[in-house]
Amino acid sequence: xxxxxxxxxxxxxxxxxxxxxxxxxxxxxxxxxxxxxxxxxxxxxxxxxxxxxxxxxxxxxxxxxxxxxxxxxxxxxxxxxxxxxxxxxxxxxxxxxxxxxxxxxxxxxxxxxxxxxxxxxxxxxxxxxxxxxxxxxxxxxxxxxxxxxxxxxxxxxxxxxxxxxxxxxxxxxxxxxxxxxxxxxxxxxxxxxxxxxxxxxxxxxxxxxxxxxxxxxxxxxxxxxxxxxxxxxxxxxxxxxxxxxxxxxxxxxxxxxxxxxxxxxxxxxxxxxxxxxxxxxx
Numbered sequence: 058x059x060x061x062x063x064x065x066x067x068x069x070x071x072x073x074x075x076x077x078x079x080x081x082x083x084x085x086x087x088x089x090x091x092x093x094x095x096x097x098x099x100x101x102x103x104x105x106x107x108x109x110x111x112x113x114x115x116x117x118x119x120x121x122x123x124x125x126x127x128x129x130x131x132x133x134x135x136x137x138x139x140x141x142x143x144x145x146x147x148x149x150x151x152x153x154x155x156x157x158x159x160x161x162x163x164x165x166x167x168x169x170x171x172x173x174x175x176x177x178x179x180x181x182x183x184x185x186x187x188x189x190x191x192x193x194x195x196x197x198x199x200x201x202x203x204x205x206x207x208x209x210x211x212x213x214x215x216x217x218x219x220x221x222x223x224x225x226x227x228x229x230x231x232x233x234x235x236x237x238x239x240x241x242x243x244x245x246x247x248x249x250x251x252x253x254x255x256x257x258x259x260x261x262x263x264x265x266x267x268x269x270x271x272x273x274x275x276x277x278x279x280x281x282x283x284x285x286x287x288x289x290x291x292x293x294x295x296x297x298x299x300x301x302x303x304x305x306x307x308x309x310x311x312x313x314x315x316x317x318x319x320x321x322x323x324x325x326x327x328x329x330x331x332x333x334x335x336x337x338x339x
Contacts (some may be wrong), residue, residue: 101321110278115182116166137195143226164195168203174329176283179207182217190220193227204241213251218269222262235267251335276317277306306336
């Protein structure tokens with residue numbers, strides 16, 4: 058078999074060789090299909106059997122959208138403080154430090170500039186593995202700077218959301234980012250520069266309640282969880298069973314909350330066509 062290599066083998070306690078398979082396979086939670094990891098990567102982390110879109114990180118998002126996966130990072134040296142000296146199961150300062158070390162980024166957002174089919178754009182991509190993609194002061198500041206740069210340079214702004222919502226460890230400071238980013242988007246709109254919001258799994262809480270739903274064009278990946286409160290909270294509050302597929306992309310599209318649901322493999326071309334319509338002079 059082509060995947061069988063010497064560095065995939067090890068000796069068990071009896072001295073016999075065995076093949077290490079940990080990390081080489083992924084199981085789809087939707088259809089239970091077991092997928093060879095390299096095949097999954099080659100298919101843009103989409104299940105080849107049921108089309109479920111696996112979560113991918115911010116770097117993969119940027120590589121997927123920018124021409125030749127080339128882009129310039131900016132505002133990537135901003136770090137959150139611990140204004141409340143917050144502690145739950147561990148100190149917030151420790152959680153920040155360990156997450157920065159594990160992800161290699163300063164917070165749950167990455168700003169980059171580059172081109173999509175030759176058109177200059179600015180993309181802010183959220184990183185869900187950084188404390189659930191939660192929105193704190195740094196996320197708010199970095200996205201605001203991306204929007205302001207877009208307005209100054211007349212470059213379309215694309216924000217890719219993947220978040221559990223506002224970061225509770227920063228209290229009211231995190232909630233203030235909703236208004237801050239929304240105000241920046243209003244100025245971008247006054248400048249006549251397009252803003253496209255891409256909602257991925259999951260997009261919830263204060264992010265959904267602000268910039269994620271304020272795009273000139275709001276598009277989502279298939280099957281993405283999108284909402285404010287979680288479905289279990291809603292069911293317990295209204296004491297009713299929610300409809301099938303509630304808070305998923307297709308449900309929101311059907312009820313007028315989204316403009317389109319776009320497969321990951323078509324995302325770049327869809328955004329490119331949209332920008333050609335929204336900003337034809339460039």
